Amino acid sequence: MAKENAQNLIETSDYIGHHLVNLTFGWCEKTSSWGFANHQQELFKGLDSACKVSEMGFWSFHLDTIFMSILLGAVVFGFFGLINKAAKKGVPGKLQNFAEFVHEFIASAVNSGYHGTSKIVGPLAFASCLWIISWNLMDLLPVEMASFFGHFGGGFNYFKILPTADLNAPLALAIVVMILVTYYSVKTHGAGGFLKELFIVPLGPLEFISYVSKHVALALRLYGNLFAGEMIFILIAIMFGQFAMSFSQTLWFLPGLILNLSWALFHILIVALQAYIFMMLTIAYLNLASTKH
Amino acid sequence: MNINATFFAELLAFCIFVFITYRYIWPSMENLLEDRRKEISDGLEAASQSQRKLEDANKESATILDGAKAEASSLINQANSRADQIVDEAKEQAVEEAKKIKLSAEADIEQSANKAKDGIREEVAALVIAGAQKILDKEINAKANKDIIDSLIKKI
Numbered sequence: 001m002a003k004e005n006a007q008n009l010i011e012t013s014d015y016i017g018h019h020l021v022n023l024t025f026g027w028c029e030k031t032s033s034w035g036f037a038n039h040q041q042e043l044f045k046g047l048d049s050a051c052k053v054s055e056m057g058f059w060s061f062h063l064d065t066i067f068m069s070i071l072l073g074a075v076v077f078g079f080f081g082l083i084n085k086a087a088k089k090g091v092p093g094k095l096q097n098f099a100e101f102v103h104e105f106i107a108s109a110v111n112s113g114y115h116g117t118s119k120i121v122g123p124l125a126f127a128s129c130l131w132i133i134s135w136n137l138m139d140l141l142p143v144e145m146a147s148f149f150g151h152f153g154g155g156f157n158y159f160k161i162l163p164t165a166d167l168n169a170p171l172a173l174a175i176v177v178m179i180l181v182t183y184y185s186v187k188t189h190g191a192g193g194f195l196k197e198l199f200i201v202p203l204g205p206l207e208f209i210s211y212v213s214k215h216v217a218l219a220l221r222l223y224g225n226l227f228a229g230e231m232i233f234i235l236i237a238i239m240f241g242q243f244a245m246s247f248s249q250t251l252w253f254l255p256g257l258i259l260n261l262s263w264a265l266f267h268i269l270i271v272a273l274q275a276y277i278f279m280m281l282t283i284a285y286l287n288l289a290s291t292k293h
Numbered sequence: 294m295n296i297n298a299t300f301f302a303e304l305l306a307f308c309i310f311v312f313i314t315y316r317y318i319w320p321s322m323e324n325l326l327e328d329r330r331k332e333i334s335d336g337l338e339a340a341s342q343s344q345r346k347l348e349d350a351n352k353e354s355a356t357i358l359d360g361a362k363a364e365a366s367s368l369i370n371q372a373n374s375r376a377d378q379i380v381d382e383a384k385e386q387a388v389e390e391a392k393k394i395k396l397s398a399e400a401d402i403e404q405s406a407n408k409a410k411d412g413i414r415e416e417v418a419a420l421v422i423a424g425a426q427k428i429l430d431k432e433i434n435a436k437a438n439k440d441i442i443d444s445l446i447k448k449i
Contacts, residue, residue: 073306
């Protein structure tokens with residue numbers, strides 16, 4: 001009995017671990033070569049390296065994150081680009097109506113929150129909000145789906161479908177925001193004024209700490225929320241999956257389904273809300289940076 | 294939580310998508326909406342203007358209609374009075390004409406009566422002459438004279 005429990009625990013942690021590992025392609029120190037992390041894929045046998053994911057250094061790429069984020073971006077921005085290209089001035093069609101609604105929603109947020117003159121804030125808010133929403137929506141797909149299709153469709157044993165649950169992606173967005181905030185702060189207050197604000201006025205270097213942490217928090221907030229949401233989906237899947245296996249009763253599928261559905265319904269809120277928060281904070285930070293105060 | 298080179302890929306991808314939005318999506322939609330806003334406000338302005346015009350036209354048409362009504366009623370009154378006048382004149386004329394006709398008729402009657410009297414007189418005279426001749430022819434027979442005279446008297 002105890003042994004069985006221990007066995008279950010190992011399986012559980014394996015399962016969770018499996019779902020938290022990205023499909024990684026990187027530089028392996030041991031063999032001094034580029035390749036996929038060990039045992040991650042069967043499709044390109046020759047590219048399998050001797051390193052595990054944990055043994056790879058900084059120079060590795062999460063191919064699943066990159067692939068999914070660019071695919072989603074291409075779909076979302078291609079969709080809006082095509083609609084805009086076909087847009088008419090007269091009575092709009094349904095798709096155009098939707099695109100206009102989204103645009104007006106974001107434009108009104110920008111207009112009410114940002115009082116500077118920069119032309120990049122609107123596009124930045126638009127791009128970040130829609131891209132993040134498209135990422136987050138991947139969280140609503142069943143947790144096993146990506147692995148299933150990755151394994152049987154492409155021979156990939158590891159595939160994380162949710163780019164937001166990989167800190168690299170939200171951090172990249174936050175760093176772009178940080179660079180722009182720095183640029184507009186320097187532009188508005190001058191380099192000296194900006195440094196003075198960071199290190200001297202009014203509370204010394206505390207301002208610098210808040211400056212760095214607010215941008216890191218921008219990334220971590222998004223990452224944390226979606227990572228936690230994904231985690232709960234995984235836990236629900238484990239709990240009822242194990243019950244079903246140990247009792248040989250597929251009826252356990254049902255409460256799992258109900259729990260999963262209710263968490264998914266609640267999660268829709270987080271999906272949209274986190275994207276909205278990211279966008280609003282971006283606008284607010286840029287507003288602070290480009291207005292004199 | 295492993296930060297690695299994925300970060301750079303994501304950074305690059307985000308910059309590209311922001312650029313695409315900046316170049317192709319945001320301004321075209323902004324222009325489209327601005328144009329439509331303008332069009333709608335122009336349309337509303339035109340509508341309110343035409344509303345005003347309509348009101349003006351309504352007022353104008355009402356005044357014109359009132360004027361026309363007044364004119365028409367005055368015309369009708371004039372016509373009525375004129376008609377009365379014409380009728381009166383006609384009546385007077387008719388009465389006069391009737392008098393004239395009557396007078397001339399009376400004159401005619403008198404004339405023809407006179408003519409008839411003259412005719413009778415001539416005839417009587419002729420008869421008398423004829424009678425006298427006959428009497429002169431048959432003087433001897435008194436009885437016969439008497440008959441002739443009787444017959445004369447009867448003729449008269």
